[in-house]
Amino acid sequence: MNIGIDAGGTLIKVVCRDRGSLKYHKFPSIQLDYVASWINGFDEAQICVTGGKASLLKSKMKHKPAEIVEFEATSQGVRYFLTKNDFEEDAYLVTNVGTGTSIHHVTEHWQQRMGGTGVGGGTMMGLAQLLTGLTDYEEIVRLAAKGSRNRIDLLVSHIYEGAEPPIPGDLTASNFGNLLPSASLASLSKEELLAAVIGLVGETVATTSVLAAGQCGVSTVIFIGSSFLRNKLLKEVVIRYTKLRGGSPLFLQNGEFCGAVGASLYE
Ligand code: ADP
Structure with missing residues (x-):
């Protein structure tokens, strides 16, 4: 199983991906310690973290996971959902309205943060x-x-x-x-x-x-x-x-x- 974690300013989003099926979980970011101990229970999973609180979460985890830049992770996730929905446009803007707002130009192969x-x-x-x-x-x-x-x-x-x-x-x-x-x-x-x-x-x-x-x-x-x-x-x-x-x-x-x-x- 693969576990992706986006530890944001307000909410921690966790996706457990197992042979194409996705399970979604969400926690308030103040429950960081709880999330770390829950994730520590998955011994066999391949784990990758992203987001502003990724390093803090990582410091509380038993097996150190991989970490990627959140903008790369987000655009990968957007491409994944678009492919699932047969959306064919090859360039578009992604506006992520999280705690703050971040705006990206995304194409099939790259993304550029335009501002926010x-x-x-x-x-x-x-x-x-x-x-x-x-x-x-x-x-x-x-x-x-x-x-x-x-x-x-x-x-x-x-x-x-x-x-x-x-x-x-x-x-x-x-x-x-x-x-x-x-x-x-x-x-x-x-x-x-x-x-x-x-x-x-x-x-x-x-x-x-x-x-x-x-x-x-x-x-x-x-x-x-x-x-x-x-x-x-x-x-x-x-x-x-x-x-x-x-x-x-x-x-x-x-x-x-x-x-x-x-x-x-x-x-
Ligand atoms: P981040 O990655 O910065 O945590 P999110 O995409 O998770 O950003 O969005 C955070 C925003 O989502 C909050 O500022 C709030 O407006 C909204 N929100 C949605 N559900 C909740 C919730 N259960 N508790 C607090 N904020 C929530």
Whole structure:
């Protein structure tokens, strides 16, 4: 059996690969010691680690595993899933919305990191906590899906007030820019605040990705990362903004495991 581990800033993703069948496991990164002792129980497996916390995890493991750079692992994992899904495009952009966001130009044989943004899943969690006190991911994404951004975000149409704007009026002119009289602030619900946070993250990662895609001469943007898990609103925002700016968004099932799958393929 091959085990690939992607030890990220927030979550540790583990893939156990045995004759073509994949088993997926996920743990909070604070359970690093537990994951190390669980993995130490696999005596016969070939193990490869990747991700920001890979070295720390490795230091706690009985048999020292191989280690690969996370960007290589991720692009290997993306290629694996694309082949499984008969996707034939030979060059595309991969945007990994993890704790932070990393953007890559990937082809059949190489990958190049184009850049990234500190706005990502960690921003979603941090701003959600600051604005609403909530810390549970599932609760945050569930409430956000019920919220409206109308009272918080400033739209292009708000600025143009009845005049014909040169760009679509329903684009966001300024995230959180629709300043309310202070008396109304307390009336904002958690749902509205959380929807606005996810709007900010989604529009930022989609816009940055499409600009990078243009620079690489590709139009398909593959979005991966645990930030999309059960996060209907983030997906909707990303799809809308990517298409609006001329890109073709694609989501991979189990896409948050690309790094771990790539590591499991290491020979
Ligand atoms: P990393 O490799 O940096 O850990 P991930 O791709 O695993 O990144 O994505 C981390 C993000 O996924 C978090 O910032 C959060 O927005 C989201 N997330 C999804 N599920 C959870 C969870 N159970 N606990 C915390 N964050 C979660």
